[in-house]
Amino acid sequence: MAISRRSFLKGSGLAAASSLVAPALLGNPFVRTAFADTIGDRYFLSIFLDGGNDGFNTVIPVNDGGATLRAAYDAARATGTDGINIGPAALAATLIGTDPGSGAQLALHPALTGLKQLYDLGKVAVIQGCGYPRPNLSHEESRVAFQAGTPPGLGTGTGWLGRYLAANYGGSDIPGVCLRSEVAGEFRQTATSVLAARRLRYLRFPYDGDYGDDVARKRDAFNALYQGAAAQALPIAEYLGTSGVATLLATESYAGLHDLYQADRAAFDGAYDALDQGLAYNLREAAKVIHGIVSGVPNVHARLMQCATGGYDTHSDQGSTTPDGHHWQLLAEVGDSLKLFYDDCADMGVADKIVVIVWSEFGRRVPQNDNGTDHGTQYPMFVLGGAVQGGVYGNHPNINESALSDDGNTSYSQGAADPFRSTDMRDVYGTILKHWLGMPHGTILSNVLTLDGGDPAERWTQENFDLGFLV
Amino acid sequence: MRRQIASGTVPRVVALLAICAAVLAAGATPAAVVGGGGSAKSDCLAVFDAPANEPARRPRNVRCADGAPCDADGLVNGRCEFSVSLCVNGTADPRCASPGVTAVTVAHSVDDGTPGFDPEMQAIATRLGFVLELPETRADRCGAPTPVHVAIDGPRAKGRCRKGVKTIRVATLSTPVAGRARTDVDRLKMICEPSPAGCDARTFFTSTFDRVQTQIFDRSCAVGGCHDSQSTRADLLLERGAAYDNLVGRVPTNADAAAAGWRRVATLDATHGDPATSYIFHKVSGDLPPGFGERMPLHRARLDDTLVEVIRRWIEAGAPADGWVPGTD
DSSP, X not given: OOOOHHHHHHTTTTSOOOSXXXXXXXXXTTSOOOOOSXXXXXXXXXXXXXXXXXXXGTEEESSOTTTTHHHHHHHHSOOSTTOOOOOGGGGGGGEEXXXXXXXXXXXXXXXXXXXXXXXXXXXEEEEEEEEXXXXXXXXXXXXXXXXXXXXXXXXXXXXXXXXXXXXXXXXXXXXXXXXXXXXXXXXXXSSSOEEEOSSGGGOOOOOOTTOTTHHHHHHHHHHHHHHHHHHHTOHHHHHHHHHHHHHHHHHHHHTTHHHHHHXXXXXXXXXXHHHOOHHHHXXXXXXXXXXXXXXXXXXXXXXXXXXXXXXXXXXXXXXOSSTTSHHHHHHHHHHHHHHHHHHHHHHTTOGGGEEEEEEEXXXXXXXXXXXXXXXOSOEEEEEESTTSOOEEESOOOOOOGGGSOTTSOOOOOOOTTOTTOOEEHHXXXXXXXXXXXXXXXXXXXXXXXXXXXXXXXXXXXXXXXXXXXXX | OOOOOOGGGSOOHHHHHHHHHHHHHHTOOOOEEXXXXXXXXXXXXXXXXXXXXXXXXXXXXXXXXXXXXXXXXXXXXXXXXXXXXXXXXXXXXXXXXXXXXXXXXXXXXXXSSOXXXXXXXXXXXXXXHHHOOSSXXXXXXXXXXXXXXXXXXXXXXXXXXXXXXXXXXXXXXXXXXTTBOOEXXXXXXXXXXXXXXXXXXXXXXXXXXXXXXXXXXXXXISSTTTTSTTTOGGGOOXXXXXXXXXXXXXXXXXXHHHXXXXXXXXXXXXXEEOGGGBHHHHHHHTOOOTTSOOXXXXXXXXXXXXXXXXXXXXXXXXXXSSSOOTTOO
């Protein structure tokens, strides 16, 4: 039978891929299995906290230091029934370093005990005040800005990691996998293939189960499509052929990683189940891919990964102060899941080979509303991994009421002498690209991240790709 | 934190009626598992765990008077609080056996720039999402309870208050059985009646501006797609905590109003202001010269005259951030 659109769709999700593709196809020169690129034996994982995480209740000033951080925090956030103020006593077990700008003692939210353990091992960089100029308070626009690595309105539709991938990979490679139902904005580009699979075990190429010869026919069709297109220099057909083969290879290779992980790593598999949290389940999928690569499973090379977890849009009933509260549970999920994932990576021997970034589309407003917080601006990111130089980087934003915008939000600043100077997201990304993904400084500026024009105190006009959390 | 509903703990209707008086005296409200409507065979895909009490024979709604024992905040404060959690694969009703669920959608739970967005709906959906691993086949998976607030509509003209209503709508899709998925469409209606003790602005609000914020901005302006932090139309954010500084003495973004020297709220000194050159007063009263934009709330009913008058008097008195302006209570 020929491939019709109907049978292509009809087969989706019904047929099980049971065998690997024909050896002849693997010998095809365009299926590049070699991984001669800059990431080498490393991994990178981007974790998106969807909704806008309340940064001011994630990294919290315990005292004033040389400024008035704690006093300003207490003025903006109430104690009592609907209050979200976390007192110094509750922060005693999760102290981290001091704020570089003010010297104030900082602490993680008390729910972040798992992350605190990793911090104490020196594996967590807390990067305060992350943002971009003229912050946008729309979920969609600000998320796109962080994914693009470009302030709103200036992007070209590609993601910051996508531009890195496009510079290093070809159409038949699958260097990235998004552990969700769509390709994440960070990875967006058209040069190479990125897989999207919320759960690997359900990954299926749309074979038509009603026709026994459908598998071979589709393989041959994609192969012929590519060969013919390449011979006649038809770029779109060639793209379809290569990405089709890449997808076909992926579905036959990645789906098996679930069973492999369950068989080989039962103890950790059970530990993720025991946590029973969305982020833990997502991170287990990432661990399955890593285990596949470590085990040498053919065609599995996706060393850049992304996953997301939601619930951070805490306008209402934020619940920061008690273990049954909403934000408390969200952060406990983050800390506990990351700790387990790190331990899993360490057990697989790759803890020093993985870097994880945890980001959100924005923080929350400094003053609370009735019992929650509305959309905000700068917030702290986390970067963690065995090779990360742990500590506190970047300044806490200025949360004094007099310094807030009319919206009650902190302001983006690049003033060189400002003790509350913000950390531009592009300096974080640039540091990762330069010191983890092996991209030359000049190439980052020419291919991935673009400096702003305008006032140096209010725009990103001077890069710093040596923030220090990776060297 | 995760409450499981065991079928044995669900109060039967008869039992519920029998214990009703005792419970009211004790100041607690019994929760009940509410199917939410639709075919009995699929009504358990999603169920509410809520203090349903109406109609008496088969409670499906929650009705309460502000400050009554069924109001979880226990105060006469212009709003009722109900504790609601959403569950899937309920086992309370033997007529329904859920095969598992693949999707649960709570209406108005996405902060997507539409006016219906309700953060409390989002909280309900998120808390359920916490405990689900879709497709979810485990029985009686419940999100942690969310306090849902239903505000009384008022005080309006002649100091009258009207009941407030909020409805939770949920659509649930089952895992396929013999290739076909079942659906369960549910609703839970919550009604807050004014307290017999009265309908008094000074009881409901702490100041004139608190009344403006709570009764006008929160309900009609700082909503999705408008002057909330998601959309911030006309560069004007009217959420609690941000609204005051964005109004008083600020130049409107409307070019004609700005050229005329108007302010969003024009104050002369601490105790005097000028409604005639205050843009928001014209926006809500509808008295706008050509080029000065549309009446607010946009495409919705005009604000009650009483509320327009509250804004006028508040501006006239210098737009104080605190305290009561005579005639606004």
